[in-house]
Amino acid sequence: MSEVLAELRGVTRTYRKGKTSVEVLHELDMQLPAGDFVAIMGPSGSGKTTLLNLLGGLDRPTHGTVNVGGAELSSMSNNQLSHWRSSHVGFVFQFYNLLPVLTAQKNVELPLLLTDFSGKERARRAAIALDIVGLADRAKHYPRELSGGEEQRVAIARAIVSDPTLLLCDEPTGDLDRETADEILKLLQILNREHGKTIVMVTHDPQAAGFANRTLHVDKGKLESRAAA
Numbered sequence: 215m216s217e218v219l220a221e222l223r224g225v226t227r228t229y230r231k232g233k234t235s236v237e238v239l240h241e242l243d244m245q246l247p248a249g250d251f252v253a254i255m256g257p258s259g260s261g262k263t264t265l266l267n268l269l270g271g272l273d274r275p276t277h278g279t280v281n282v283g284g285a286e287l288s289s290m291s292n293n294q295l296s297h298w299r300s301s302h303v304g305f306v307f308q309f310y311n312l313l314p315v316l317t318a319q320k321n322v323e324l325p326l327l328l329t330d331f332s333g334k335e336r337a338r339r340a341a342i343a344l345d346i347v348g349l350a351d352r353a354k355h356y357p358r359e360l361s362g363g364e365e366q367r368v369a370i371a372r373a374i375v376s377d378p379t380l381l382l383c384d385e386p387t388g389d390l391d392r393e394t395a396d397e398i399l400k401l402l403q404i405l406n407r408e409h410g411k412t413i414v415m416v417t418h419d420p421q422a423a424g425f426a427n428r429t430l431h432v433d434k435g436k437l438e439s440r441a442a443a
Contacts, residue, residue, distance in 0.1 A: 225278035240435030253423035256432030304373030
């Protein structure tokens with residue numbers, strides 16, 4: 215049995231909207247084995263992205279604990295969380311968030327600016343990441359010169375350049391056509407199976423969820439597990 219990489223215990227997340235409290239997650243429990251590839255599905259507003267943000271240390275639970283890789287995120291300061299994220303988590307979003315004035319190479323290097331690596335080492339690591347996603351020949355191109363699928367591959371290279379343990383993907387194929395989306399999903403499978411990345415992917419697309427090892431459905435602030443198709 216694989217070791218548990220992430221565990222949420224009794225997690226409740228409540229937001230304030232004016233004088234009203236909105237409970238998005240309710241006493242949620244979850245275990246994520248190392249090396250897993252999980253899809254999270256559920257209706258809009260069900261808390262999928264909130265769950266992703268809790269795992270990545272971008273949000274904090276109102277109650278309960280979030281432990282990832284032995285680190286208790288809910289007890290960390292903002293500075294501690296920022297340092298932890300830079301070493302342990304890569305994020306991939308629906309919109310690529312690439313800086314248009316930077317080449318693919320320089321966009322991928324961005325997370326490494328928070329490290330002590332030299333410029334030469336940053337460039338070397340970015341080149342490796344671009345090669346993994348199949349874009350070694352596009353390193354000097356700007357985002358405007360890339361297709362949507364290529365931009366998302368650059369975003370994935372940026373997410374893995376620091377060799378994170380956990381890859382969190384929020385609707386990573388939501389802005390892509392079916393053929394391109396499937397290419398990105400196959401790339402995520404390769405990162406999971408051949409490079410050992412643990413992946414949590416939020417998606418509305420059942421076909422995308424089928425690329426994961428299993429699917430978790432958010433329902434009324436809780437999770438229910440279903441085998442992937």
